[in-house]
Amino acid sequence: MRVVYSPLHLGHELRLQTIMGVQVPADEVAGRAERIRAALEADGGFEIVEPTQHGEAPITAVHDPGLLAFLRDAWPAARRAGHRHDFLVPETIASVLAYEGMSDAFRREPPSIGGRAGYRALDTSTPIVAGTYAAARAAVDAALTATDLVLGGEPAAYGLCRPPGHHAARSMYGGFCYFNNAAIAAQAIAERTGEHVSILDVDYHHGNGTEQIFWRRGDVLYVSLHAHPDRQYPYFLGWPEETGEGPGVGANLNIPLPAGLSNEGYLEALDRGLDRIAAEPGSVMVVSLGFDTFGQDPIGDFALTTDVYHEVGRRSAAVGKRLVVLQEGGYHLPSLGDNARAWLRGAEGRPYDPQPAAGYTPGGTRA
């Protein structure tokens, strides 16, 4: 399988993130993508290729052009405004309740960089740094290059996207995400094939952005397995009663899952999601692939082991659609490479040959 990777993600260098008011070491670090790249290179069964540039049009096909403009301008504008930190995080966020009873006309992007960041942000845990925009654009290009490979005839391709994308909504960034790589890929597939497209989101978190973008679309099916928002980020979306509206009714399936979930419980939920996707027309499936479902992930609370990723990859491919697999979250660095190898080999129908990264025993404790 081809793996689309760009070194531009290295410029999106995060050291700290602000969670519940406190700066803590960042989870969404460059080492994540580097671990996966190194493991796939060492495997020998994958070919690493660079993305080709696809321009802005596929981005603004799903995103507000204002989000693109904001992300492009944010860092230089913060610098010009004398911003003191080496990352930009908003001071306040345009809360839905701030405008209660006021017409939509009063919900506007203000001109200052602090105001713009707060208008478009979901949280304070998604800093913008000097290299964020270039990395986010490269992640989109990786997703679109993987899409090109699959639409060109390959049964599957993997975009090693960093930063991830599924929390980014039409006009908003957040949850470590800036552009929604999976939504951009799905839209490109819909446009170029004229078919329906299915998205399977197996990141630990609900992909609120993907849901929102395709909420009123009947031609893009979104199926997500995730930690129940009654306990976990993004809190506000991801409930089972969110099934779409208008032409999108029935094209959104949320499967929220409990803490401590086992491999068996996960595979049962997966089969439910894949049954829905198998019933959907269209020859291509986009996978939002997260490994924060792993038992040792520092953010997640599921109990999955590396073995299950091989099986998830196998069952996903067995639906019979071609796969555009795009990396989302996963924060336990020692296991990431092995988990990615297991998933992608499963999708290819190859056996999973454990080749643990240094210092890590699959399914066991840290060495």
Next chain:
Amino acid sequence: MRVVYSPLHLGHELRLQTIMGVQVPADEVAGRAERIRAALEADGGFEIVEPTQHGEAPITAVHDPGLLAFLRDAWPAARRAGHRHDFLVPETIASVLAYEGMSDAFRREPPSIGGRAGYRALDTSTPIVAGTYAAARAAVDAALTATDLVLGGEPAAYGLCRPPGHHAARSMYGGFCYFNNAAIAAQAIAERTGEHVSILDVDYHHGNGTEQIFWRRGDVLYVSLHAHPDRQYPYFLGWPEETGEGPGVGANLNIPLPAGLSNEGYLEALDRGLDRIAAEPGSVMVVSLGFDTFGQDPIGDFALTTDVYHEVGRRSAAVGKRLVVLQEGGYHLPSLGDNARAWLRGAEGRPYDPQPAAGYTPGGTRA
């Protein structure tokens, strides 16, 4: 003049606040109210009284009962949920753009404490600590007791409210504010007099909460002088074109002001606001009084000196309405007591007799 003060504010003990992703020493500290109380006691011309309890009904007359329930439950619920910090700040905020294109039915308060905080918060700079709810309730009672004094015949009374209130909207807290003391007082005045009520907001920041609460009301006039939201918190509201909707059209006057504003420029803007209030029927004016307009305030960027507060108080009283004066912001501790004395003496028509707090020279530099 009577000064309504409750020691319960001391339980709202803030040491750190999170601004633009970084924890910094808190600005909205207990010493603010203590400095003002001490200065007014030393003055000799003020009588300190405790608030009487007014219950929940005056609060839910302007606030969503869900906000009251949240603020009451938040700290115990966070403790039960195993929250690790000694303050509660949300992980993510229900951004208006997160729901773009989705029906209002999907904008709901989630059950977890983290989700609830994020549903009702505007920012991460307004922590909830063990004593926040009791302090916020006591601040409301101080505002309502000052209201009682004025409706009982006194020409003016001062509620030394802490925490402040004017950023709190119908269903939302933020900007160091939990309940909107001024809005609760104005509503009580409207109910008990049957008259129109005017609110003059001379805090440095726009009172987005007060504006939102009375947005569609023609019987409560809101007039605010504040730093232009094109550069300053709350960023999203405070623009001059926000004049109210429905029955509230014309009952909202925003006067945004530039950085470096002098006493003269401020008094010109004040006269514009007071002219509008003088034209409004009703015998009572609520004043949201902030001293973050002071030249040395660590948050503000105006250049006002202590002298001007005496004049602002004098001109506000000269409109001829009785005054319910309620404390909002102001963060330069050494000047707070003197600035409050100057303002309140001006409102009483008494001369301003400089009696600087230790270590502080009015209008000059720090000693």
